[in-house]
Amino acid sequence: MTTGGPDDSRLSKNQRREAAREKAKQLREEQRKKDIRNRVILISSLSVVVIAIVVGITLVITSTLKPAGPGPLNMASDGITIGTDFTAVTTPALAAGEDPVPTTPDTSSGVVDIRMYVDYMCPFCGQFESTNNAQIGDWVKSGVATVEIHPLSILDRSSLGSKYSTRAANAAACVANYSPDQFWAFNGLLYSNQPAENTEGLDDDTLKDLVKQAGVTAQGDIDTCIDDTQFKGWVADATSRALQGPLPNTTEQAVTGTPTVLVNGQKYTGSLTDADAFSSFVLQVSGDDSSTATPTPTPTAAG
Known part of the structure; x- marks a missing residue:
C-alpha cells in the first residue's frame, strides 16, 4: 500500500499531460510571486539607501551654508x-x-x-x-x-x-x-x-x-x-x-x-x-x- 499521491499509472495520457501543465502553472505562479517579493525588497532597500544619501548630502550642504550661531543676549548692537x-x-x-x-x-x-x-x-x-x-x-x-x-x-x-x-x-x-x-x-x-x-x-x-x-x-x-x-x-x-x-x-x-x-x-x-x-x-x-x-x-x- 502506498502513502504517496494518486497512482499516475491509473491516469490516462491526457490526464497526465493536464496534471503536468497544472503543476508547471503552479510553479510559474510561485516563481512569479517570489520574483515580486524580491523586487519589492530590492526597491525598498534601494530607497532606504537613496534616502540616507540624500539626507547626508542635505546635512553637509546645510552645515556648510548655515550662518553663524546666535549672539549673546544684551549685545544686539554687537556691543x-x-x-x-x-x-x-x-x-x-x-x-x-x-x-x-x-x-x-x-x-x-x-x-x-x-x-x-x-x-x-x-x-x-x-x-x-x-x-x-x-x-x-x-x-x-x-x-x-x-x-x-x-x-x-x-x-x-x-x-x-x-x-x-x-x-x-x-x-x-x-x-x-x-x-x-x-x-x-x-x-x-x-x-x-x-x-x-x-x-x-x-x-x-x-x-x-x-x-x-x-x-x-x-x-x-x-x-x-x-x-x-x-x-x-x-x-x-x-x-x-x-x-x-x-x-x-x-x-x-x-x-x-x-x-x-x-x-x-x-x-x-x-x-x-x-x-x-x-x-x-x-x-x-x-x-x-x-x-x-x-x-x-x-x-x-x-x-
Whole structure:
C-alpha cells in the first residue's frame, strides 16, 4: 500500500499531460510571486539607501551654508551698553544670520555716548583703560554718560596659537549673556590682569576666576559658556563687521585699530595715557568747551 499521491499509472495520457501543465502553472505562479517579493525588497532597500544619501548630502550642504550661531543676549548692537549704576541695557539675542541693531543714542538728554571697540590683548586698549577707567566709571555710575563696549578678536595671531582675543571676547559675551550687570566689573578685571602680547594669554580657568571676582550671578552657566567658547562664531562675525564697516552713528567708516573710542560719534585721537586729555575731549564734544567745565558730577581722573 502506498502513502504517496494518486497512482499516475491509473491516469490516462491526457490526464497526465493536464496534471503536468497544472503543476508547471503552479510553479510559474510561485516563481512569479517570489520574483515580486524580491523586487519589492530590492526597491525598498534601494530607497532606504537613496534616502540616507540624500539626507547626508542635505546635512553637509546645510552645515556648510548655515550662518553663524546666535549672539549673546544684551549685545544686539554687537556691543553692550552700560548705564547708571553700571546697569546693562537689555536686548534680545541676535538670531542666526541676523544683522545687528545699532543703539540709537538720545542726543536730547545730554547724556554722553561713549563707544569703545577693543581687543583684550591690545596693549593700547590696556593703556587707555587703565588711564580712564576711573573717570569713565564715575560718569557712567552717575548717569552722566553711557558706555557701549564692543569686544573684538583682532589679535589672535599674537597669542601663540591660543586665540586669546577670541577666548577673552567670548568670555565677555558670556558675562553679557548670563550676568550683564557685572560686565563693567569683568571688563575692568580683564584689563587689570591683561597678558602681554605674544604670550598665550590667560587660560580658561583664570578667565573663570575673574568672572567669579566680578561677582556674577550665574557662575556655572558662564563657566560652561567659556569652556565651550559658545559665542566664538559671533565674536568672529562682530569683528568682521567692525573691520568692514560701516560703523553706526558716526562718520568713521570702520575700525582701523584698537582702541577705537567714539564720543557722541566723534573719534578720540588724543593721548591714551592722559586722563585730562580725554576728559577735555568729552567736554568739547558734549558741547561745553569751558576750560573749567566738567560733566556733572565731577569725574575723578584715574591715578
